[in-house]
Amino acid sequence: MMGNYWYGGMGWIGMIIGAIFSIAVLIGLIYLIVWAVRRTNGNSTQSGTQAPLSQSAKDIAQARYAKGEITRDEYQKILSDLDR
Numbered sequence: 001m002m003g004n005y006w007y008g009g010m011g012w013i014g015m016i017i018g019a020i021f022s023i024a025v026l027i028g029l030i031y032l033i034v035w036a037v038r039r040t041n042g043n044s045t046q047s048g049t050q051a052p053l054s055q056s057a058k059d060i061a062q063a064r065y066a067k068g069e070i071t072r073d074e075y076q077k078i079l080s081d082l083d084r
Contacts, residue, residue, distance in 0.1 A: 057082055 055063075058079065065075040 061070070061075055061078045061082075064070050065072070070078070
């Protein structure tokens, strides 16, 4: 008789809905924790795109020119700006 009050009189359907809701909340908490840890430690996918601290500006410009990210004129302008 008490069970009818706990699940709104829906019986086993109410228990299934309650279980699904509990699992959804648990998955949401896990996702939130993972997101927070990645946010505080820095995302590993972003760190791969950043240049290492030991590279000089000329090395970075040369690498970008070699990858085709900048044109020859842009590369030469960067080098002339760095030589000033």
